[in-house]
Structure formats: C-alpha cells, structure tokens
Amino acid sequence: xxxxxxxxxxxxxxxxxxxxxxxxxxxxxxxxxxxxxxxxxxxxxxxxxxxxxxxxxxxxxxxxxxxxxxxxxxxxxxxxxxxxxxxxxxxxxxxxxxxxxxxxxxxxxxxxxxx
Numbered sequence: 482x483x484x485x486x487x488x489x490x491x492x493x494x495x496x497x498x499x500x501x502x503x504x505x506x507x508x509x510x511x512x513x514x515x516x517x518x519x520x521x522x523x524x525x526x527x528x529x530x531x532x533x534x535x536x537x538x539x540x541x542x543x544x545x546x547x548x549x550x551x552x553x554x555x556x557x558x559x560x561x562x563x564x565x566x567x568x569x570x571x572x573x574x575x576x577x578x579x580x581x582x583x584x585x586x587x588x589x590x591x592x593x594x595x596x
Contacts, residue, residue: 482526482527482528482557483526483527483528483529483530483532483533483554483555483556483557484524484525484526484554484555485524485525485527485533485537485551485552485553485555486512486523486524486551486552486553486554487509487522487523487524487525487537487540487549487550487551487552488520488521488522488549488550488552489503489520489521489522489523489540489546489548489549490519490520490546490548490549491519491521491545491546491547492519492545492547493516493517493518495519495544495545496516496519496521497516498544498545499543499544499545499546500514500521502543502544502545503521503523503540503543506540506543508525508536508540509523509524509525509536509540510523510525511523512524519547522552523540525537525540530556533551533554537549537551
C-alpha cells in the first residue's frame with residue numbers, strides 16, 4: 482500500500498468548490514486547507530505507484546484545480562528495499578578485487594551478481 486500527500490492550488494474564490502470535490506470524490510481524503518491562499522492538502526492511497534499516479538491525474542484534472550503535486554509519499558515496498566540495502570555489504574566484493582578486469586564486467590543494475 483502506498484500513501485501520498487498532495488498539495489492542491491486553486492483560486493481562493495474556488496476553494497469551497499475544490500474542497501467539496503475532494504471530500505466527495507472518493508479519490509482522496511481532505512485534511513487541511515488555507516482558503517485565503519487557495520491551498521488544500523489531501524492524501525491518496527493506492528496498491529501501487531500506478532494507482533497513485535492515476536488518482537493524482539484525476540485530481541489535477543478536477544474543476545478549478547490550477548495545479549496538484551505530490552509532496553510526500555510512503556511506499557511499503559520502499560521500506561523493504563531500504564532494509565535490504567542496509568543489511569547488504571557496504572562495498573560489493575567485486576569492486577574491491579584486483580583480479581577483476583573492469584572491461585569484463587557487464588553492468589545490468591547489480592554488481593553483486595556479475596561474477
């Protein structure tokens with residue numbers, strides 16, 4: 482599950498309409514806003530990044546929305562990747578071995594699996 486916050490900018494005169502759309506859309510959850518500045522903070526949830534991007538695009542195309550951008554995001558898969566990196570060797574053995582000819586290394590995103 483992914484959760485992201487979105488900052489929406491609208492004209493202050495359209496604030497109430499955009500806030501109402503957010504609350505009724507079923508796409509996002511309204512949390513906070515500043516009517517004088519026309520700024521609204523919402524969150525979205527998605528099973529993956531694609532679902533979140535689809536929801537963001539719907540918000541961006543909503544009536545009276547000038548701009549809507551992701552501000553913060555949390556991804557469960559990201560936590561697993563970070564834990565994996567933290568438990569890995571700091572410098573892969575391949576990078577410290579003097580018997581490896583750099584011309585023989587073909588990089589495809591993971592040096593640990595090259596030899």
